[in-house]
Amino acid sequence: MAYRYANQNEVKELNEWCRNILLEVQKEVSDYFTFDFRLIGSGEKRLVTQNSDxxxxxxxxxxxxxxxxxxxxNPKQIKDIFVARFNKVLKGYVDGYSHSCDSTSVITIKIVQNNTLHFSFDVAIVIEADDGYFYRLIHDKKTNRYIWNRIRSSKNYFSKFxxxxxxxxxxxxxxxxxxLKNMHLSRGDEVKSFSVFLETLNEFYE
Structure with a gap:
């Protein structure tokens, strides 16, 4: 098994579907926050990969x-608000949708059809701090704490690319x-695409 690049037409179609979900969530949390959203890492740069089929x-x-x-x-309250609103919106879009998952560094949405995973997308909640770095909302499962964690090598990544x-x-x-994607796959590393993107970026920018 190895990664290959995904079909761009499929990527475009699913990105549009996700954007509609995110726009609805934007409305749902408008009493609490305003936010921008961005397809990141592999998707943003036409680098979406697929492991076999x-x-x-x-x-x-x-x-x-x-x-x-x-x-x-109060990052826990922020995460709870977003998880609840994603659940509300997705139940209106997907028949039989159960719930979004509060993963360590993201909210994970899985679309399952006939007991088969059809598609998934991950949403990280981030802030850009005064130091120029992005900080991601993390749920530390070992201590059950919610914290803001600086994303290594995230400073000025867009201009570098x-x-x-x-x-x-x-x-x-x-x-x-x-x-690098296939190297991490062969090692069994659970490394997000955005992290591999930043790893590649900093190799070229050294």
């Missing part, structure tokens, strides 16, 4: 902007990204 997933960041209720220091493309390294970047 298994379902692929997309990854999004919800980037909190205005905190209307002063909840930034644009610089790599300007230098003409896009095809080399894609090849190296796929190599």
């Amino acid at each position: 298994e379902a692929f997933d997309l990854d999004y960041n919800i980037i909190l902007q205005k905190d209307k209720k002063g909840l930034i220091d 644009n610089e790599i493309k300007k230098r003409g390294y896009w095809l080399d970047f894609k090849e190296r990204y796929l190599e």
